[in-house]
Amino acid sequence: MTRHLLKDSDLTAEEKREILQLALKMKKNPDKYREALKGKTLIMYFEKTSTRTRLSFEAGMTRLGGHGIFLDKRTSQVGISELKDEIRAIERYADIMMARTRKHATLKEMAENMKIPLINGCCERYHPCQGLGDALTMIEHGGDLKGKKIVWLGIANNVSNSLVQTCTQLGAKVTLCIPEKDPGAVDKDMEDEARKNGLYAETQDMSCLKDADFVHTDTWVNMEFINDPKFADEKERRIKAFMPYQLNKALLDKHGSKAKIMHCMPCHVGYEISRDAIDHPNSLIFDQAENRMHIQNAIMVWLLQNS
Numbered sequence: 001m002t003r004h005l006l007k008d009s010d011l012t013a014e015e016k017r018e019i020l021q022l023a024l025k026m027k028k029n030p031d032k033y034r035e036a037l038k039g040k041t042l043i044m045y046f047e048k049t050s051t052r053t054r055l056s057f058e059a060g061m062t063r064l065g066g067h068g069i070f071l072d073k074r075t076s077q078v079g080i081s082e083l084k085d086e087i088r089a090i091e092r093y094a095d096i097m098m099a100r101t102r103k104h105a106t107l108k109e110m111a112e113n114m115k116i117p118l119i120n121g122c123c124e125r126y127h128p129c130q131g132l133g134d135a136l137t138m139i140e141h142g143g144d145l146k147g148k149k150i151v152w153l154g155i156a157n158n159v160s161n162s163l164v165q166t167c168t169q170l171g172a173k174v175t176l177c178i179p180e181k182d183p184g185a186v187d188k189d190m191e192d193e194a195r196k197n198g199l200y201a202e203t204q205d206m207s208c209l210k211d212a213d214f215v216h217t218d219t220w221v222n223m224e225f226i227n228d229p230k231f232a233d234e235k236e237r238r239i240k241a242f243m244p245y246q247l248n249k250a251l252l253d254k255h256g257s258k259a260k261i262m263h264c265m266p267c268h269v270g271y272e273i274s275r276d277a278i279d280h281p282n283s284l285i286f287d288q289a290e291n292r293m294h295i296q297n298a299i300m301v302w303l304l305q306n307s
């Protein structure tokens with residue numbers, strides 16, 4: 001059976017632990033894995049812009065002896081022909097595929113029509129590679145996630161969904177300190193599942209920062225709307241509503257927080273995060289970016305071994 005990673009619940013807690021252990025081993029001993037994907041081809045399909053996802057997957061394939069090919073919706077035939085036919089052709093050239101799409105439904109349609117593993121490179125609902133990569137970074141900087149306290153500051157979105165699902169599965173408590181949720185990202189089933197084990201909470205009380213081990217944030221406005229004139233009023237409204245939730249040094253100091261600072265990037269300096277938080281001694285932001293590659297390398301090896 002072909003294994004895909006379209007959403008975080010596609011992997012059990014045990015499988016996530018296996019992938020995290022593999023990522024740690026691969027990162028520690030790169031020479032041992034130089035030919036792990038020798039002769040394999042990854043197609044990287046994008047409907048939206050990216051820095052980290054594109055570079056980390058392509059650099060990851062180079063590191064493992066394989067090859068990554070970039071395919072953009074705007075400069076290919078994928079948006080013109082029927083998706084299922086394009087996918088049935090694309091898979092003839094590749095061993096594994098990653099796709100960043102606007103809609104989760106597009107990923108589901110792709111997976112239904114392909115026999116090679118498909119990895120979600122971020123859609124409106126989930127960003128599973130980010131959730132697992134962030135788990136890897138937190139484990140490296142704090143040990144086992146069991147019993148750790150993680151605060152998400154700002155807007156609940158696709159990245160926080162993946163963080164909640166993966167980290168509560170691994171035993172961490174995740175508190176969303178948020179005034180509102182991105183309507184396009186809300187997943188009630190995921191929230192109910194996370195609530196069952198008592199490791200998920202929502203609040204507007206910033207005192208949750210006091211004993212947090214890690215604090216995360218992300219953009220208040222989805223990247224495809226950030227410069228869209230039609231979204232200008234909503235962007236202004238969100239900036240007013242979310243500014244009290246900006247991740248900055250003064251806020252952490254006010255609550256006596258020693259939390260390690262995390263942001264999946266791109267950062268919007270002066271909005272969801274301040275310069276003094278990005279450059280803070282507790283900042284793990286650039287380790288986070290690097291770990292996208294290490295976790296994705298492990299995900300690709302694991303999916304190919306288990307399909």
Ligand code: CP
Pocket residue numbers: 049050051052053054122130264265266
């Ligand atoms: N965090 C993340 O996915 O970055 P990019 O949008 O640059 O790929």
